[in-house]
Amino acid sequence: MQFVRLGKTDIEVSRIAFGCMSTVANQTYNGVDDDAGIATIRAALDVGINFFDTAPGYGNGASEALLGRALENVPRDQVVIADKFNTETLCAADVISECEKSLKLLRTDYIDLYQIHWPKRVVPVSETIGAMQTLVKQGKVRTLGVSNFGVNDLTEALAVGELAINQVAYSLLARAVEYEMQPMCVAHDVGLLCYSPMAQGLLTGQFTSADDVPAERARTRLFSKNRPQSRHNEAGCETEAFEAIAGIRRVSERLGHAMADVALAWLLHQPGVTGVLAGSSRVEQVHQNAAAGDIVLSADDLAELDRLTQPVKKIMGPNMDMWASESRIQ
Numbered sequence: 293m294q295f296v297r298l299g300k301t302d303i304e305v306s307r308i309a310f311g312c313m314s315t316v317a318n319q320t321y322n323g324v325d326d327d328a329g330i331a332t333i334r335a336a337l338d339v340g341i342n343f344f345d346t347a348p349g350y351g352n353g354a355s356e357a358l359l360g361r362a363l364e365n366v367p368r369d370q371v372v373i374a375d376k377f378n379t380e381t382l383c384a385a386d387v388i389s390e391c392e393k394s395l396k397l398l399r400t401d402y403i404d405l406y407q408i409h410w411p412k413r414v415v416p417v418s419e420t421i422g423a424m425q426t427l428v429k430q431g432k433v434r435t436l437g438v439s440n441f442g443v444n445d446l447t448e449a450l451a452v453g454e455l456a457i458n459q460v461a462y463s464l465l466a467r468a469v470e471y472e473m474q475p476m477c478v479a480h481d482v483g484l485l486c487y488s489p490m491a492q493g494l495l496t497g498q499f500t501s502a503d504d505v506p507a508e509r510a511r512t513r514l515f516s517k518n519r520p521q522s523r524h525n526e527a528g529c530e531t532e533a534f535e536a537i538a539g540i541r542r543v544s545e546r547l548g549h550a551m552a553d554v555a556l557a558w559l560l561h562q563p564g565v566t567g568v569l570a571g572s573s574r575v576e577q578v579h580q581n582a583a584a585g586d587i588v589l590s591a592d593d594l595a596e597l598d599r600l601t602q603p604v605k606k607i608m609g610p611n612m613d614m615w616a617s618e619s620r621i622q
Contacts, residue, residue, distance in 0.1 A: 293340035294585055296566055298372070299456025299483055301435045303404060305372050307560055308585040309343035310336045310578075311487060311569035312359055316351030324573045326358060333362035335575040337371070339582040345459075345485070345569050346398075347376040347409055348390065353397050360399035373398060374457075374485075376439055378409035387423035391432060407437040407459060410620060411445045421452040437485070442612060442621040443472050446482070455482050457566065461614045462486040464540060464555055464601045465494060465514060465533055471610035474564050483566030486559050488614070490571075494533070495555040497541055502530035512614040514604070524617040529607040539600035543593065553584035558597055561589055 294307040315329040324332070333344070344363070346355045356375065363371055375398065377390040394403065406424055411417070427433040437457030438449055449455060458477055462469050462484060469484065477484055490496050492509045499505050502515065511521045516528040537551075544551040559568045570581040589597075613619040 293582060294560070295342075296483075298405065298435060298566065299437075300454060300481055301456055303372060303434060303456075305343040305567060306341045306585075307565075307567045308341055308556070308581055309345055309374075309485070309567045309569050310341050311571040312344060312346040312355045313350045313487075314571035314573050315358055316354040326361070328573070329358050330362040332572050332575055332578055333359060335578040336572070336582075337366065339579055341578070341582060342370060343372045343374065343567060345374040345376075345405075345487075347378070348394060349376075349378055349409065353393070356394055356397035360397055364399050368400060372404045373400065374405035374407065374437070375403045376407040376409035376459075380412065381414040382408060382412045382417075382420040383415045384419050384423035384426075387420060388427070391427055395432065402432050402434060404434045405437050405457060406433040406435075407439045407457065408441070408449075410440050411438075411442075411622070413445075413622075417445065417448050418452045421449060425453060439485075440612070440621050442619070443476055444622045446473070446476065450480055450482075457483050457485045459485040459487055459569075460612060461488045462559060462562075462565075463489045463491045463495060464558055464597060465491040465536065465604055466512075466608065466614055467601065467605040468608055468610050468612040470605070473612065474562070478564040482564075484562075484564045485567050485569060486565060487569045489556055489559055489568045490552055494537060495540065495552060497537070497544075497551040499537075500534075502534055513608060513611070513617070514614075523615055526617055529604055532603040532607060536601045536604050540597065543596055543600070547589075547593065549584075549587060550580065553580065553587060554589070554597075556581060556584040557587035557589055558594070560585060561594055 295304045379386040435456045439459035510519045544554040572578045611619045612621040
């Protein structure tokens, strides 16, 4: 397992992180029963994963509660817990109250990485981050981050204080961060923490055509605006996406690795990437994800994967919001 420092802190995290969204029922995933979820989280610990990311929005607190139960008897300094908050205004009072709720659900005295889940632009970001800095002074949070922040919002946030992470959607089929956000993060020592690295299952190879993808996973801008749960107004790029998937499958077969493993490994080779949030709902998935972190791709392999996915990157453009044409990410 590879480890890296979280931003400019001395907190060391596994580069394969455990994304807790898929352990509970939500708009995208069916979730698993509590015993299976706890077994999966503990399997992650067994293979060396020490970095766990959750949020109140994952099952209305169910993900936080499950993670708290799974880690209750684990020495606290052996795990790194990342959590987020997301309220209507992100005002200072909300920051404090949301943190207190999360601490109780997580059964811990502090959160290692506390992140703004989505920018809201209702109160000044200085008010929100100021409250987060107060939590750091109180010992309830160790370091700060953001999620789904674009260049404008991140510029404002960095003017207030240091941030360790910007958590973003990033995968072979979602490369919008490469236009502006990735260079900015590299320049300011803000690590990229990548969510949806499998593009909601597309890069696992389980779907061979766009028609195979269920509605709840076909909401992104990769798919047509005519999909039943779509919230955008774009034509999508279903043909280009599945041509790219077929090419990635060929590369993976040549390398002797599963497609999902190559997709994870590719992300870990990208500039500025601190870690990849790999969701797991089964113990065997955890073992597979952990092993993927050690795959080394050659310069030729990386160039080929880049070429295969360039058509999708071009159509999707610099909009980092995978779901909306009127981007919430600015």
